[in-house]
């Protein structure tokens with residue numbers, strides 16, 4: 001069996017894996033980037049990212065389908081509030097093209113991109129990493145010093161390397177639409193959605209869009225009831241049948257071992273409030289690349305060295321995700337009347353005028369709990385809130 005030897009093997013060419021490969025190739029390391037898909041980046045996703053993406057990954061501006069500075073927030077069928085800001089808050093991007101471009105740029109910098117490779121097994125020993133991938137009925141072998149597992153939600157590969165999986169998941173259902181005559185992002189809670197879920201109708205480009213639902217429960221008929229309601233309301237056509245995929249909403253405790261680390265959804269590096277993971281996967285990839293860079297330069301592949309990834313990551317993200325997770329649990333505890341009261345309070349208060357960051361939610365969440373929204377914290381949630389603020 002022929003084998004390919006590189007400094008690093010990255011499994012998974014989503015935003016996390018592609019960005020890790022691009023970053024490391026640009027630093028001059030050899031990288032093999034493996035994915036079982038043929039169409040890179042073609043994974044269920046709405047493609048909404050905050051404008052902060054432009055600061056870190058300015059090329060994203062080439063993939064913007066739509067911009068959003070306002071949103072209609074609906075609750076049940078009788079309440080809605082429009083939130084409008086002066087500047088663009090979010091970009092709706094062509095995720096597939098954006099990620100394909102990252103992968104191509106990684107290739108231009110030397111990454112060996114191998115598609116239609118299903119990684120079936122690997123071994124990590126003191127001497128290095130061996131990865132086995134199925135391709136065209138054959139098994140290919142890859143060798144490296146370092147392994148990056150960026151294989152997304154629910155991947156069994158992390159377990160094989162001795163890592164745990166995220167303890168909390170939600171499910172995202174999404175349908176591609178045609179003839180969408182909607183000019184804003186529309187977000188829904190309450191009837192007919194189960195408690196703790198939210199839905200959306202998002203215009204992308206040229207009368208296209210997405211309708212989706214996200215929440216803890218598996219929905220009957222893939223959320224057909226909500227889709228039908230939305231179709232009646234907005235009169236769109238359905239372009240493709242509904243798809244479903246999971247989203248981890250709490251980070252795994254252990255993200256690194258000797259010679260190996262996890263990046264992106266497989267590590268639960270996702271905003272727990274909205275389930276958005278593109279930006280955090282890419283930022284986490286940059287932290288991972290920094291640690292791998294040092295490891296390759298010093299030839300230190302020890303667990304101790306790789307644990308600096310967890311430490312650096314925790315410094316940037318841990319508190320943010322902890323508060324975001326609390327905010328999600330709070331939302332899940334509310335009934336429709338609570339939500340309407342809270343939205344009315346938000347409308348009357350100056351919260352909307354505050355500097356709301358699309359990606360970093362902890363500041364606005366803590367600000368909100370300084371208002372009368374705090375009175376909706378009951379029992380277990382109130383106790384959790386107290387321990388959150390004292391930690």
Ligand SMILES: Cc1cc2nc3c(=O)[nH]c(=O)nc-3n(C[C@H](O)[C@H](O)[C@H](O)COP(=O)(O)OP(=O)(O)OC[C@H]3O[C@@H](n4cnc5c(N)ncnc54)[C@H](O)[C@@H]3O)c2cc1C
Nearest residue numbers: 012014015016036046047048119152172264265276277278
């Ligand atoms: C309905 C829905 C809507 C969403 N909307 C948004 C949004 O608007 N904005 C946002 O930021 N996030 C959104 N997300 C989340 C976002 O899509 C993910 O957080 C993000 O894609 C995570 O990136 P990743 O690189 O970690 O994993 P992924 O994008 O899942 O990439 C993992 C890659 O690994 C490959 N792979 C897996 N196993 C193997 C294997 N054994 N061998 C080889 N390759 C393998 C897969 O083919 C895949 O390409 C949404 C998710 C859902 C479900």
